[in-house]
């Protein structure tokens with residue numbers, strides 16, 4: 001705020017405060033007519049009641065004076081008079097920061113208890129996974145879903161099938177540093193009927209209905225063109241985030257001819273943001289602990305459902 005605006009505000013505030021005080025005092029004196037009970041009326045009559053011209057009652061007058069006094073005190077102590085900061089030096093930013101510091105100090109004691117413990121152990125501690133679930137809900141659920149089961153283009157994080165590997169530290173690295181999976185369009189490397197042949201071969205890898213003759217033609221082409229990333233056996237590569245093409249888990253929608261042809265023709269990519277700069281190490285570790293716990297619970301319920309629990 002420039003100093004001329006500051007003075008403008010100060011002068012207006014002072015002049016108005018003085019004017020209001022004067023108005024109050026000028027109307028506070030009792031006239032002779034008031035004492036004699038013959039005050040003139042204001043001319044307002046309604047429903048048989050006539051409004052007389054009396055000064056304010058004493059208590060009301062004093063109340064007004066107190067509010068004016070409060071104004072003077074307030075403007076001396078707190079910011080309000082232009083750029084004058086007030087004697088107490090209070091600012092709303094300071095107050096917000098103080099509250100933030102207090103919250104962080106409280107969280108710090110909470111996180112400190114989890115900091116030096118291994119992820120696998122945290123995954124078994126309900127106190128840790130409870131905090132982790134909240135971190136996940138606040139930061140990750142928008143893309144991966146509240147239950148972490150993902151959506152088209154956003155991987156399911158609790159099915160035990162990992163693009164980049166499921167070791168606790170690898171999962172943590174995915175979260176801290178982010179990931180960028182990139183498959184360029186491959187159509188140029190597959191002239192003629194190549195796209196169809198390779199697509200049928202990919203269908204055959206996961207046992208989906210396919211044309212055996214085309215798939216047979218596609219095998220060599222897959223090994224020449226796709227194996228560099230997806231592996232000779234098509235089981236994917238964690239270092240590149242190249243998905244396993246032999247299972248029935250599909251990152252980009254379904255495993256059918258059209259989707260596979262699309263992947264080859266247009267390429268595929270996915271961007272996982274890096275979270276360390278945003279939520280820091282402590283929160284990232286707790287989110288991962290919750291994910292690992294969910295994954296373990298999932299695996300257990302599936303093996304029970306399949307009737308092969310040990």
Ligand code: HEC
Nearest residue numbers: 139140143155162163164165174180181241270271272287
């Ligand atoms: C903006 C959307 C988005 C948000 C928010 C997001 N992710 Fe992701 N995440 C992705 C995408 C997309 C991928 C897959 C990247 C790829 O295709 O290579 C991914 C991959 C991952 C992976 C690797 C999965 C694997 O199979 O190896 C983990 C672990 C993960 N996310 C955890 C998290 C956690 C924890 C959070 C919250 C702190 C989070 N994500 C928030 C989009 C997101």
Ligand code: HEC
Nearest residue numbers: 181182183186226229241242243250251252263268269270
């Ligand atoms: C440069 C490495 C690379 C090459 C070469 C490559 N891919 Fe991929 N592919 C990937 C990556 C990485 C992804 C995952 C993209 C993402 O994160 O969204 C992917 C995804 C896919 C998907 C989608 C899988 C799903 O779960 O939805 C299919 C299908 C696929 N690739 C097939 C092929 C075929 C067929 C070829 C050969 C013609 C090929 N890829 C060549 C790296 C590659």
